[in-house]
Amino acid sequence: MAVASSLNPEGPQPGHNALEALTALVAGDLETCNRLIVERMDSEVELIPQLAGYIVAGGGKRLRPVLTLASARLCGYRGERHAALAACVEFIHTATLLHDDVVDESDLRRGRASANAVFGNKPSVLVGDFLFSRAFQLMVEDGSLDVLRILSNASAVIAEGEVLQLATTNDTATTEDAYLRVIRAKTAELFAAACRIGAVVADRPAADEEALTGYGLNLGIAFQLVDDVLDYSALQARLGKTVGDDFREGKITLPVVLAFERADEEERRFWRRTMEETDQRDGDLEHAIALMQRHGALTETVERARGYAARAREALAPLSHGPFGGALLEVLDFVVDREF
Amino acid sequence: MAVASSLNPEGPQPGHNALEALTALVAGDLETCNRLIVERMDSEVELIPQLAGYIVAGGGKRLRPVLTLASARLCGYRGERHAALAACVEFIHTATLLHDDVVDESDLRRGRASANAVFGNKPSVLVGDFLFSRAFQLMVEDGSLDVLRILSNASAVIAEGEVLQLATTNDTATTEDAYLRVIRAKTAELFAAACRIGAVVADRPAADEEALTGYGLNLGIAFQLVDDVLDYSALQARLGKTVGDDFREGKITLPVVLAFERADEEERRFWRRTMEETDQRDGDLEHAIALMQRHGALTETVERARGYAARAREALAPLSHGPFGGALLEVLDFVVDREF
Numbered sequence: 001m002a003v004a005s006s007l008n009p010e011g012p013q014p015g016h017n018a019l020e021a022l023t024a025l026v027a028g029d030l031e032t033c034n035r036l037i038v039e040r041m042d043s044e045v046e047l048i049p050q051l052a053g054y055i056v057a058g059g060g061k062r063l064r065p066v067l068t069l070a071s072a073r074l075c076g077y078r079g080e081r082h083a084a085l086a087a088c089v090e091f092i093h094t095a096t097l098l099h100d101d102v103v104d105e106s107d108l109r110r111g112r113a114s115a116n117a118v119f120g121n122k123p124s125v126l127v128g129d130f131l132f133s134r135a136f137q138l139m140v141e142d143g144s145l146d147v148l149r150i151l152s153n154a155s156a157v158i159a160e161g162e163v164l165q166l167a168t169t170n171d172t173a174t175t176e177d178a179y180l181r182v183i184r185a186k187t188a189e190l191f192a193a194a195c196r197i198g199a200v201v202a203d204r205p206a207a208d209e210e211a212l213t214g215y216g217l218n219l220g221i222a223f224q225l226v227d228d229v230l231d232y233s234a235l236q237a238r239l240g241k242t243v244g245d246d247f248r249e250g251k252i253t254l255p256v257v258l259a260f261e262r263a264d265e266e267e268r269r270f271w272r273r274t275m276e277e278t279d280q281r282d283g284d285l286e287h288a289i290a291l292m293q294r295h296g297a298l299t300e301t302v303e304r305a306r307g308y309a310a311r312a313r314e315a316l317a318p319l320s321h322g323p324f325g326g327a328l329l330e331v332l333d334f335v336v337d338r339e340f
Numbered sequence: 341m342a343v344a345s346s347l348n349p350e351g352p353q354p355g356h357n358a359l360e361a362l363t364a365l366v367a368g369d370l371e372t373c374n375r376l377i378v379e380r381m382d383s384e385v386e387l388i389p390q391l392a393g394y395i396v397a398g399g400g401k402r403l404r405p406v407l408t409l410a411s412a413r414l415c416g417y418r419g420e421r422h423a424a425l426a427a428c429v430e431f432i433h434t435a436t437l438l439h440d441d442v443v444d445e446s447d448l449r450r451g452r453a454s455a456n457a458v459f460g461n462k463p464s465v466l467v468g469d470f471l472f473s474r475a476f477q478l479m480v481e482d483g484s485l486d487v488l489r490i491l492s493n494a495s496a497v498i499a500e501g502e503v504l505q506l507a508t509t510n511d512t513a514t515t516e517d518a519y520l521r522v523i524r525a526k527t528a529e530l531f532a533a534a535c536r537i538g539a540v541v542a543d544r545p546a547a548d549e550e551a552l553t554g555y556g557l558n559l560g561i562a563f564q565l566v567d568d569v570l571d572y573s574a575l576q577a578r579l580g581k582t583v584g585d586d587f588r589e590g591k592i593t594l595p596v597v598l599a600f601e602r603a604d605e606e607e608r609r610f611w612r613r614t615m616e617e618t619d620q621r622d623g624d625l626e627h628a629i630a631l632m633q634r635h636g637a638l639t640e641t642v643e644r645a646r647g648y649a650a651r652a653r654e655a656l657a658p659l660s661h662g663p664f665g666g667a668l669l670e671v672l673d674f675v676v677d678r679e680f
Contacts, residue, residue, distance in 0.1 A: 043500055043503075044500070045500045045503045045504050045507070047503050047506070047507060048499075048500065048503055095469075096469075099465050099466065099469060102461075102465060103461075103462040103465055103466065121442075121443075122443045122506055123503060123506060125439050125442060125443055125465060126439070126443065126499050126502045126503045126506070127499070127503065129435075129436075129439060129472070129495070129498075129499040129502070130496060130499035130500060130503070132469070132472065132495075133492055133495035133496035133498075133499055134496055136476055136488070136492035136495070137489075137492045137493060137496055139488075139492075140485060140488045140489045140492050143485060145480060145483060145485070148476070148479075148480045148488065149477075149480045152473055152476035152477045152479075152480050153477060155469070155472075155473035155476070156470055156473035156474055156477055158469075158473075159388075159466050159467070159469040159470035159473055160383055160384070160385045160388065160470060162466045162469070163383075163385045163387050163388055163463055163466045163467065163470065164385050166387070166462055166463060166466070167385070167387060
């Protein structure tokens with residue numbers, strides 16, 4: 001992503017990006033997956049499908065289930081199991097979103113009111129638990145202990161990453177390593193698992209599982225790095241997303257880590273006041289963005305993302321033939337260069 | 341439980357009840373289970389074992405894992421798997437406690453500050469997620485898809501019950517049926533699952549699974565009914581537990597349902613003001629207890645519990661020989677007559 005162009009409303013047009021191209025390749029499978037999602041989030045307790053439907057229908061890109069579907073097809077899988085497993089991945093993701101929004105006290109998600117803002121924190125916590133349980137019920141129906149192992153491990157690591165993130169919040173002494181440990185756990189692990197189960201369901205050898213795991217893990221890190229840059233992007237505001245959420249919450253992301261490392265004493269006082277004491281005033285967000293730009297913190301974070309995308313490309317190399325391999329590689333550029 | 345005697349400080353002495361007798365029968369297994377719990381709640385993310393340790397060490401009766409261990413031994417099981425599965429049951433229970441306390445905004449749990457009061461809501465939500473994931477990791481290591489099915493189903497039903505409970509909160513029109521639907525889901529389902537997996541791990545026929553499921557389900561309903569009575573018990577206060585939590589939260593339990601059904605118009609106005617509008621004043625809790633006593637709502641709730649205990653006894657009949665069967669039957673009386 002060129003940071004300058006993120007301030008430019010003329011970005012790539014929706015309908016013409018690599019993620020949509022990949023999604024189109026698995027359109028039929030995704031339809032099955034979406035149908036399963038709607039069927040299986042149902043419950044006699046009406047509030048559950050209401051709330052789950054609100055967030056599931058909330059305009060997500062379905063990136064993680066698409067990765068599962070595409071990975072399975074890349075591995076030559078011809079059955080139907082992958083659609084249910086992709087739904088499991090989306091349920092786990094949705095459950096973590098619901099709990100994240102409660103933990104972060106977020107009012108907006110994907111440009112509209114978050115589920116906790118509409119329905120309250122209590123049902124958000126409980127419906128998250130429900131979706132998480134549903135994911136495991138679906139995996140049990142599928143019957144693969146390997147998939148159950150991969151996704152229960154991923155779920156535990158995600159929770160660890162979220163707790164770790166709490167420990168770094170408001171701490172300007174957070175290092176790049178500590179930050180990377182957080183995002184690897186809270187975000188990249190599920191990307192890795194989503195891709196890996198594509199190889200598992202296709203019954204491919206360990207080397208292929210590793211290739212897809214490496215692809216997913218590095219893609220996930222790149223994805224989160226860019227997400228963290230976008231939280232300081234003016235274009236985001238125009239797309240109806242809140243900007244500066246991380247700033248307001250005192251969440252220490254790589255742009256802050258880099259800007260703080262390069263800051264003079266006065267700037268450090270600014271970061272400590274705004275991020276540690278969360279004593280924030282009008283104009284502070286704009287000043288934070290200006291400091292990040294002065295020190296190249298946003299462009300450098302995007303460069304780091306590009307580095308992880310390169311690792312993902314390398315990991316996938318043995319499998320990157322054919323339309324699915326090509327589309328998965330192109331998604332790497334999309335993730336780094338996206339502006340939304 | 342004699343409700344009159346619940347106001348009497350001379351209750352059964354600790355160390356001489358049927359639950360402790362049952363626990364003593366599985367003491368070695370429970371030690372293994374407790375060791376596993378401590379080992380497996382560990383994480384490099386220090387806050388996780390700190391918080392999990394706080395709640396796990398918080399003086400719980402370990403009733404649910406003891407049921408798993410005793411059910412397995414009742415079924416003649418001689419292996420070691422049941423200890424890990426009992427730990428899974430306790431992890432799921434602990435995760436729901438953590439989320440419950442966040443949802444209920446409770447400050448006390450088992451007579452001391454709740455985890456959310458000490459550590460905050462955010463880590464309580466996330467450590468709950470971690471323990472839930474750990475439970476599934478342990479089940480995957482065990483390798484039984486039957487156990488995974490039973491406990492993932494139970495987890496989904498528990499979440500449904502908790503959401504359903506939100507819908508009945510502050511609603512004095514809640515019926516006894518609606519209340520029973522809530523407690524069956526949020527409490528009894530895990531008791532049923534805890535007992536059932538004892539038969540599964542011992543590889544016993546379906547009839548034995550059903551017997552233990554019926555025992556656990558009805559025991560769980562009786563347990564929750566008595567819990568709900570105890571929230572209006574003066575002895576509880578002396579044991580360091582908060583009394584009137586349900587009342588303050590406007591949680592509609594059977595004593596309220598029965599008292600409301602039998603109330604005159606003035607009493608109904610009282611219930612609507614205190615439970616629906618949660619406009620509560622000094623002396624309201626005492627007045628609520630007096631109304632319950634006037635209408636026999638507490639004694640009748642205990643009688644209902646006794647009825648479910650009888651069903652549990654009947655369900656277990658085919659298996660109730662030997663020391664484990666006898667001890668499980670005696671626990672039924674303990675659950676109904678306990679004063680803590």
